[in-house]
Amino acid sequence: MSKQFTPIxxxxxxxxxxxxxxLLATVLLRKTFLSWRSNAEIIQTQLAQLGTDITAESAKVVAKAIRAPMWEWHYTFAVILGISIALRIYMVVTKQSELPIITVMKTTGMQKLxxxxxxxxxxxxxxxxxSGTVLYFHEFLGISKTFAESLKDFHEWMMQPxxxxxxxxxxxxLRHEFTTKEGIISKMIHGDP
Ligand code: HEM
Ligand code: HEM
Structure with a gap:
């Protein structure tokens, strides 16, 4: 049988x-510690206690600026994802791997599942x-704001599945690892013996 866990x-x-x-971690941070809504509130109240009043709009600008460098990682990880997709396409073209749909058609029972x-x-x-790439380049692609907003909602919703x-x-x-004891996780890291 040919090796599954090849270096590539x-x-x-x-x-x-x-x-x-x-990518999931950047979303988690955006929705929690670096949420502009809660941080804008903190900035506004803390500055008010120090005697400086700023508008909610200014606080929002500052909160978004604090979040921005973290969100850049969404795009850095997106590039890494793009590289991995290109690598998988290369593997399919060079017959080092097959399309997942072909595997589904070829297998039966639990393997099919x-x-x-x-x-x-x-x-x-x-x-x-x-969807993320189209969203990122929506201005360049001449896509309307309304369509870009719906696409963003779709992109966000798809995170659930x-x-x-x-x-x-x-x-x-993990189930496979602990039931068959084949050391599948170790093979994914170190390769087939
Ligand atoms: C596993 C993959 C991904 C997940 C789970 C994910 C998740 C999300 C979520 C939940 C949002 C909405 C954030 C919010 O408005 O609160 C978002 C926004 C966005 N994502 Fe992704 N994303 C993924 C991949 C990508 C990729 C590959 C790109 C390509 C560049 C991308 C580009 C964007 C862009 C441009 C936005 C809009 C940001 C904004 O309006 O400030 N995403 N993503
Ligand atoms: C978000 C993270 C992950 C994604 C998107 C992902 C994706 C995938 C995909 C698509 C396959 C099928 C490969 C094929 O077509 O042959 C696979 C296989 C595998 N993954 Fe992951 N994986 C993730 C995380 C992990 C983690 C954390 C582990 C280790 C605990 C892991 C261990 C494995 C193993 C051992 C296989 C081979 C399973 C088999 O063929 O029986 N993966 N992964």
Whole structure:
């Protein structure tokens, strides 16, 4: 049987996992510690206590400026995700890997279920990458503000199925690791023996 955990496969998986987890982390920070809504309130009240009154609008500008360098990481991880997608396409073209849809068609039973989950995971990641890229370049592409706003809502909404498939994947890998004891996680890091 040919080896599954080849160096290129592990590099592809590492880049994809790092970028997706990184992208999710930037969203988590944007919605919590670096949320402009709560930080604008803190800035306004703290400055008022020090005797400086600023408008809610000015506080919002400052809060968004504090968040900006962190959000740049959304785009840095997006580039890493793009590299991992390009690598996977290269692997398919050079027959070092197959399209997830082909794996679903070829397998049966539990294997089909696993392959189906990977297909959904890959499809969701691809949708996030495409919608995010169009969103990023919307002005350059001449896309209307209304369409860009709907696309942003869609991009944000799609994060929910993505989180579900990522959680299912990690739970499935851990289950596999602890039931079959094949050392699948170690193989993903160090390769097939
Ligand atoms: C957001 C993070 C992650 C993403 C997007 C992701 C994505 C994927 C995808 C799409 C596959 C299927 C590969 C194929 O087509 O052959 C896969 C396989 C695998 N992943 Fe992940 N992964 C992530 C995190 C992790 C983590 C944290 C671990 C370790 C705990 C892990 C361990 C594995 C293993 C062992 C396989 C091979 C499973 C098998 O073929 O039975 N992944 N991953
Ligand atoms: C796993 C992948 C991704 C996830 C989970 C994700 C999640 C999100 C979320 C939740 C938002 C809305 C944030 C808010 O308004 O509160 C957002 C915005 C955005 N994302 Fe992503 N994203 C991903 C990938 C990408 C990629 C690959 C790009 C490509 C450049 C991208 C570009 C953008 C852009 C341009 C915005 C709008 C930012 C703004 O209006 O300030 N995203 N993303």
């Amino acid at each position: 496969y592990r590099i592809w998986h590492g880049l994809m996992a790092l970028s997706v987890l990184g 696993k392959a189906g989950t990977y297909l959904l995971l890959c499809a969701t990641i691809l949708i996030m990458a495409l 993505l989180i579900l498939f990522v959680v299912m994947h990690i739970a499935g890998v």
